[in-house]
Amino acid sequence: MISWKKHYKKGLVAIMLLLSTGASVYAQGDAKKGEELFNANCTACHALDKQMVGPALGGVVDRLKTEQNLDTDWLHKWIKDNASLRASGDKYANEVYEKFNKTEMLPFPNLTDQDIDDILEYTTNPPAPAPAATADGAGASDQNSAAMLEAAQAQKTNSTIILVSLIAICGLLVWLLLKLRQLVKLQQTEELAGLNTSRSVSFGALYEKYSYVGKALLGLLALFAFYGIWNWLMWIGVYKGYKPEQPIYFSHKIHAGENKIDCQLCHSSAKYGKVSEIPSMNVCMNCHRNISEYNGSYMEPGKDKAFYDAEIQKIYAATGWDPATQQYTGKTQPVEWVRIHNMPDFVYFNHAQHVVAGEQAIISSHNKKNPDNKIDVVCKACHGAVDTMNVVQMANDFTMGWCIDCHRTTEVDMNNSYNKEYFQSLHDKLKKQYPKKEGKITVDAIGGLECGKCHY
Ligand code: HEC
Numbered sequence: 001m002i003s004w005k006k007h008y009k010k011g012l013v014a015i016m017l018l019l020s021t022g023a024s025v026y027a028q029g030d031a032k033k034g035e036e037l038f039n040a041n042c043t044a045c046h047a048l049d050k051q052m053v054g055p056a057l058g059g060v061v062d063r064l065k066t067e068q069n070l071d072t073d074w075l076h077k078w079i080k081d082n083a084s085l086r087a088s089g090d091k092y093a094n095e096v097y098e099k100f101n102k103t104e105m106l107p108f109p110n111l112t113d114q115d116i117d118d119i120l121e122y123t124t125n126p127p128a129p130a131p132a133a134t135a136d137g138a139g140a141s142d143q144n145s146a147a148m149l150e151a152a153q154a155q156k157t158n159s160t161i162i163l164v165s166l167i168a169i170c171g172l173l174v175w176l177l178l179k180l181r182q183l184v185k186l187q188q189t190e191e192l193a194g195l196n197t198s199r200s201v202s203f204g205a206l207y208e209k210y211s212y213v214g215k216a217l218l219g220l221l222a223l224f225a226f227y228g229i230w231n232w233l234m235w236i237g238v239y240k241g242y243k244p245e246q247p248i249y250f251s252h253k254i255h256a257g258e259n260k261i262d263c264q265l266c267h268s269s270a271k272y273g274k275v276s277e278i279p280s281m282n283v284c285m286n287c288h289r290n291i292s293e294y295n296g297s298y299m300e301p302g303k304d305k306a307f308y309d310a311e312i313q314k315i316y317a318a319t320g321w322d323p324a325t326q327q328y329t330g331k332t333q334p335v336e337w338v339r340i341h342n343m344p345d346f347v348y349f350n351h352a353q354h355v356v357a358g359e360q361a362i363i364s365s366h367n368k369k370n371p372d373n374k375i376d377v378v379c380k381a382c383h384g385a386v387d388t389m390n391v392v393q394m395a396n397d398f399t400m401g402w403c404i405d406c407h408r409t410t411e412v413d414m415n416n417s418y419n420k421e422y423f424q425s426l427h428d429k430l431k432k433q434y435p436k437k438e439g440k441i442t443v444d445a446i447g448g449l450e451c452g453k454c455h456y
Pocket residue numbers: 038041042043044045046053054055056057060075078079082096097098100101102103104105106108119
C-alpha cells in the first residue's frame with residue numbers, strides 16, 4: 001500500500017514533468033515578441049510575403065516541413081549559425097545557399113531557443129496589424145506632409161522674393177542705361193552743335209516734367225532691391241529643403257519606409273567615424289542581384305512600375321552586371337550622387353559621437369512617446385523622417401544655432417559605457433556640481449558650447 005502510494009507520487013511527478021516539457025516543445029512562442037525580434041534582426045534581408053535578399057519567411061515552418069521534411073530543429077540550427085550547418089554538409093542548407101547565389105546570411109548566436117520560437121511563431125501566425133497603429137501612422141504622415149507643405153510654402157515665398165528683387169534690379173539697370181544714353185546724347189548735342197538739338201531738348205524737357213514721378217519710382221525700386229538683397233544674404237549657406245536630382249531615383253521611402261531597411265545597413269560608417277558614407281554599388285547589389293524589378297504595392301503619384309524597373313536597371317549598368325548571364329561583365333561606370341549635406345570646412349561634425357556616444361541621450365529626448373523603439377530614431381532626430389521621403393531633403397537648417405539648441409536641451413546619458421570609460425572623473429565632478437534635483441546635465445555642461453569642439 002505504502003509502496004503504491006510512493007509509485008503513485010512518482011508517476012504524478014513524471015506526468016507533470018512530461019506535460020510541462022511537452023508544453024514547452026509545443027508552445028510555439030509569442031508572436032508579438034517574435035515580431036519585434038524579426039523587425040530588429042531579419043527585416044534587412046527578409047519579408048514575410050516576398051523575396052528580398054533572402055526568401056520570403058511567411059509560413060516557412062510548414063514549407064520546410066512539407067517540401068524538405070525538415071523540422072524546427074533544423075531552423076534553430078540554421079538561424080543560429082548557418083555557416084556551420086552548411087559546413088556540416090547539410091543538404092538543404094547548401095542547396096538554399098547556392099540558390100541565393102551564395103549570399104551569406106548573418107549568424108545569430110545571441111538568439112535563444114525561445115527567441116527563435118517566438119520568431120517562428122510570428123512567421124507562422126503574424127498578428128493582424130493593430131488599427132490603432134495604422135491610425136497613428138496616418139497621423140504621423142499627415143503631420144509630415146503638413147511639414148513638407150510648409151517647407152514648400154516657405155520655398156515659394158522665397159522664390160517670389162528673389163523674383164521681385166530681380167525685377168527691381170532690372171528696372172534700376174534700365175533706368176541707368178537711359179540716363180547714360182541721355183548724357184551721351186547731351187554731349188553729342190554740345191559737340192555736334194545743334195544736330196540733335198530738337199530731340200535732346202524734348203527729352204530733357206520730358207525728364208524735367210516727370211522727374212518727381214521718376215524719383216519716387218526710383219526710391220521704391222531701391223527699397224525693393226535692398227529688401228531682396230538682405231533676404232538673399234540671410235539665406236546664404238542655409239539649404240533647408242535642398243533636394244537635388246540624383247543619377248538614380250533612389251527612394252528612401254521605398255527602402256527605409258516600405259521595406260523597413262535599417263539606415264545603418266547602408267550608411268554603416270555612421271557609427272565608426274566622422275562621415276556617414278553613401279553606400280557603394282556593391283551594397284545595392286547584395287539585394288538587387290535578386291530584385292531586378294519593382295513589385296511593391298506602393299507607387300509614388302506620377303511614377304509607375306516601368307519607371308522603377310528602369311531605375312533598377314541603372315544599378316546593373318553601373319556595376320556591369322548582366323542579369324541574363326548572372327555575371328559581371330567588368331564594364332563599370334561610377335554613379336555620381338549629388339551631395340546634399342555639406343558643412344563648411346571650418347566645422348567639425350562627427351557622426352559616431354552622436355550615433356554611438358550620444359545615442360541614448362538623443363533617443364530619450366527625441367522619442368519620449370515610444371522610448372523602446374530604437375530603430376533609426378537617432379538619425380531621424382537630425383535628418384527628419386527620411387523614411388517617408390522619396391527624395392532626401394535637408395530637414396533642418398543645420399546652422400550653428402541648431403547645433404547649440406540641441407546641446408542646450410539634450411540631457412547627457414552619463415551611464416553609457418563610452419562616457420563611463422572616458423570621462424568618469426569629469427562626470428563625477430559634474431554630478432556633484434549639478435545635483436539631480438537642481439537640474440539635468442545637458443550637453444553644454446560637458447563642453448558642447450565650446451567653440452573649439454566644433455571649429456578647427
Ligand atoms: C544579411 C541578410 C540576412 C539576414 C539579416 C537574415 N537572413 Fe535569413 N537568409 C538570408 C539569405 C541570403 C538566405 C538564403 C540562403 C543563403 O543564401 O544563405 C536566408 C535564408 C533563411 C532561411 C531559410 C529559408 C528557406 O526558405 O529555406 C531562414 C529560415 C532564415 N533565413 C531566417 C532568418 C531569420 C529568422 C533572420 C533574423 C533573425 C534572418 N534570416 C536574417 C539572408 C539574411
